[in-house]
Amino acid sequence: MESKSESSEWGSGVWAHLTTVRQRSPLVQCITNFVSMDLVANTLLSAGASPAMVHSVVEIPDFTPHIHALCVNVGTLTPDWLPSMKSAAELASKLGKPWVLDPAAVSCSGFRLKSCLELVELKPTVIKGNGSEIIALSSASPGQTRVQYMGADSSHESTDAIEAAKSLAFSSGAIVAVSGAVDIVTDGKRVIGVHNGTKMMQKITATGCSLAGLIAAFLAVDQLQPLEATVSAMSVFGIAGELGEAMSKGPASLRMHLIDSLYGLDETMVLSRVNITRLG
Ligand SMILES: Nc1ncnc2c1ncn2[C@@H]1O[C@H](COP(=O)(O)OP(=O)(O)OP(=O)(O)O)[C@@H](O)[C@H]1O
Ligand SMILES: Cc1ncsc1CCO
Numbered sequence: 523m524e525s526k527s528e529s530s531e532w533g534s535g536v537w538a539h540l541t542t543v544r545q546r547s548p549l550v551q552c553i554t555n556f557v558s559m560d561l562v563a564n565t566l567l568s569a570g571a572s573p574a575m576v577h578s579v580v581e582i583p584d585f586t587p588h589i590h591a592l593c594v595n596v597g598t599l600t601p602d603w604l605p606s607m608k609s610a611a612e613l614a615s616k617l618g619k620p621w622v623l624d625p626a627a628v629s630c631s632g633f634r635l636k637s638c639l640e641l642v643e644l645k646p647t648v649i650k651g652n653g654s655e656i657i658a659l660s661s662a663s664p665g666q667t668r669v670q671y672m673g674a675d676s677s678h679e680s681t682d683a684i685e686a687a688k689s690l691a692f693s694s695g696a697i698v699a700v701s702g703a704v705d706i707v708t709d710g711k712r713v714i715g716v717h718n719g720t721k722m723m724q725k726i727t728a729t730g731c732s733l734a735g736l737i738a739a740f741l742a743v744d745q746l747q748p749l750e751a752t753v754s755a756m757s758v759f760g761i762a763g764e765l766g767e768a769m770s771k772g773p774a775s776l777r778m779h780l781i782d783s784l785y786g787l788d789e790t791m792v793l794s795r796v797n798i799t800r801l802g
């Protein structure tokens with residue numbers, strides 16, 4: 523259950539992160555899937571960040587040194603795209619810029635799983651997946667029992683992925699974020715639950731991808747506290763979904779109202795709705 527004092531302790535940090543994103547408008551490079559490009563870019567814009575969908579391998583040496591954060595999402599991966607992702611991730615890590623890996627539909631092929639494991643080697647700041655993605659990626663490490671599932675939607679509850687998330691955080695050094703009914707964030711030791719969001723958000727494709735982009739923007743403004751920045755991004759996105767749903771007739775209008783709500787969030791809305799607890 524939510525503890526009011528716990529949530530109010532987090533609330534001011536969540537609001538401070540959003541305010542800083544709006545003030546600094548971090549430049550976020552997104553190498554994301556074809557399905558999600560529009561929603562990721564619009565989510566970042568309505569949060570106050572500046573998205574750039576720059577994915578050609580020839581542009582990365584010129585462009586990536588200027589970004590504030592990177593988001594890599596393998597949702598429509600092909601062999602042509604992998605070198606761009608690796609090159610941008612490698613450069614971001616080398617230059618100390620935060621980056622997020624979204625292992626979308628990671629276990630739909632051996633190629634995708636191997637690619638994600640190679641990307642994890644390039645030291646993402648945050649790995650954000652749904653429950654099934656985190657369980658599959660975590661279980662692919664040597665010595666573990668491989669768990670497979672098909673498709674981009676989760677067949678697991680996010681809370682079923684807590685141990686997998688902790689283990690992946692421990693082995694990779696990344697913060698691991700699991701989206702779902704309760705968003706989970708862990709550094710391998712602490713486990714935080716973000717209880718914002720609505721079920722209908724699952725019925726809009728690429729909400730998880732957009733969340734990964736938003737996490738990158740929040741990391742850009744608080745590099746020293748990646749766990750806290752990730753928790754804040756997840757709470758803000760969930761609150762925008764809650765406010766959006768109240769004005770919606772279904773998923774299509776929720777998509778529109780979610781973006782409007784994110785754009786219009788004020789301090790009172792954030793502080794009254796933040797619902798964050800420590801789970802472990
Ligand atoms: N059952 C639920 N109850 C409340 N909020 C939810 C629920 N499911 C999803 N959400 C919200 O939607 C956000 C996106 O989560 P989801 O797990 O659907 O992403 P995803 O599977 O990666 O999506 P996609 O692959 O389509 O981008 C979560 O962070 C949360 O705010
Ligand atoms: C539907 C879909 N297929 C590959 S990526 C994607 C977007 C949600 O992950």
Ligand SMILES: [Mg+2]
Binds near residue numbers: 624652730731
């Ligand atoms: Mg996803």
